[in-house]
Amino acid sequence: MIAALAVADFRERSRRPAYAVVLLAAVALGVLALPAADSHWQIFQLGDYRGRYSSVYAGTVTALAGAVWLSLAGFYVVKSAVALDVDTGVGQILAATPLRRAPYLAGKFAGNLAVLASMTAALAGTALIMQLWRGEDRHVGPLALLAPFVLITLPALALTAAAAVLFETVPGLRSGTGNIVWLFLWMTGSIGLQSGGGLDVFGMGHVITSMRADVGDRRPFDFGVGLVERDTPLKVFSWSGSYVDAGFLAQRLVLLAIAVALAVLGALWFHRFDPARAMPGRRAAERPTEPTTRWELPAHRPATPARLAPAGFRLVRTSLGVLLAGVSKWWWAGALTLNLIAAVAPAMLLLCWVWPVLLWSRLGIQDIDVLAAYPRRRTRLVATWLAGVLLTALAGAVPLIRQVSTGDTRDAAAWLAGALFIPALALLLGSLTRSPRPFQVIYLLWWYAILNGGDPINFMAAAGPNPALVAAVALTLVLLTATWQELKHSRR
Structure with a gap:
């Protein structure tokens, strides 16, 4: 049942214009992540340096940029799964089945993650094309190219998919207020998490530590993900890509566990399409009442100055x-x-x-x-x-x-x-x-x-x-x- 919910949700979301817009933006982001050799612009900030465009560098930088961007834009693409079932009446049909609250929310979480994973796959394809196009290192290592998207991007997007489900079930976060709350959480969190302190959601701390060791420049320099301009072209270094260790893998598993827990946590507030427990605002909108204020539209008459x-x-x-x-x-x-x-x-x-x-x-x-x-x-x-x-x-x-x-x-x-x-x-x-x-x-x-x-x-x-x-x-x-x-x- 969970798989059926996820597949149906993915099919419905992938046909929406918003999905295509965010997907195209993700592809454009993948192009910007690997700028031309003489470019003064960069997405991934590492002071005055950038790595040679090998498979591991192209995949890692694009995966980091995708984790940051899709955790914002992807949230607004997937945050309507439960509300859509309420509006279309599908939820009332599901309420008549043995499907319980936790499995239903797990199915919605899996559907959200499938949508975001498809965008991640588009990013991975863009990284491969850009590596070959730039031509600094045409040797393609499939594992080195794809591993960052699995280890860096997908765990971060799992949190996004779970947050979208949770926001749809918690009172006060279902409406536009939840959209604003997530935007501010993303803005403050993306800045703090890029420092690599605590739980390294974006994997930034491990990547930066590895790159610092290969650069060999002990002077402090800026790092992070964001489009910035430099006065001079960037210096090139060769990166080994050695950022994966036991601690890093453990953190990624912890992120996935937290994501599943957040998605299922919404069952505490989820009304399971019971009209008696539905959203107060929605019940009020559906209940016929006498209007407290009468709005009168001007009659359509010939337009005279008077x-x-x-x-x-x-x-x-x-x-x-x-x-x-x-x-x-x-x-x-x-x-x-x-x-x-x-x-x-x-x-x-x-x-x-x-x-x-x-x-x-x-x-x-x-x-x-x-x-x-x-x-x-x-x-x-x-x-x-x-x-x-x-x-x-x-x-x-x-x-x-x-x-x-x-x-x-x-x-x-x-x-x-x-x-x-x-x-x-x-x-x-x-x-x-x-x-x-x-x-x-x-x-x-x-x-x-x-x-x-x-x-x-x-x-x-x-x-x-x-x-x-x-x-x-x-x-x-x-x-x-x-x-x-x-x-x-x-x-x-």
């Missing part, structure tokens, strides 16, 4: 109501607290404009049932975007007031451009994918880069790009969204 403004205003108000549906008072309390702190600390705008990320990710998705009845698609699109702009303005109102009161026109202009850009990006990604996850991941990674000193991409401050350029990009994104919707409508 009617255009009120109709547009009502549509924006309706769009904002849909966007803010279900927002609790605690969310508003958090937004107010951040704004009050920003009154004395201008840099807090960065925190003010990460707080509504789950609400922004609804743009282009949540208006399917309520606003789709309005006949003018372009007007509806603009109203949805303006509702997002209003939400952004509310979330960062105090920093703007402070900038205007102090006469800081450049930062105020950057604030206005950012308020236009964020919902435009969310609207485009939501319309293209019909999923909140792409925006959540892309925006939070962007935000994290700004937090770590990424001034060239900081659209929230005057130190970043020209506000006029940011505003123009925002309008372009809205136009692209409108074009996409028109193309989609023309196919019907």
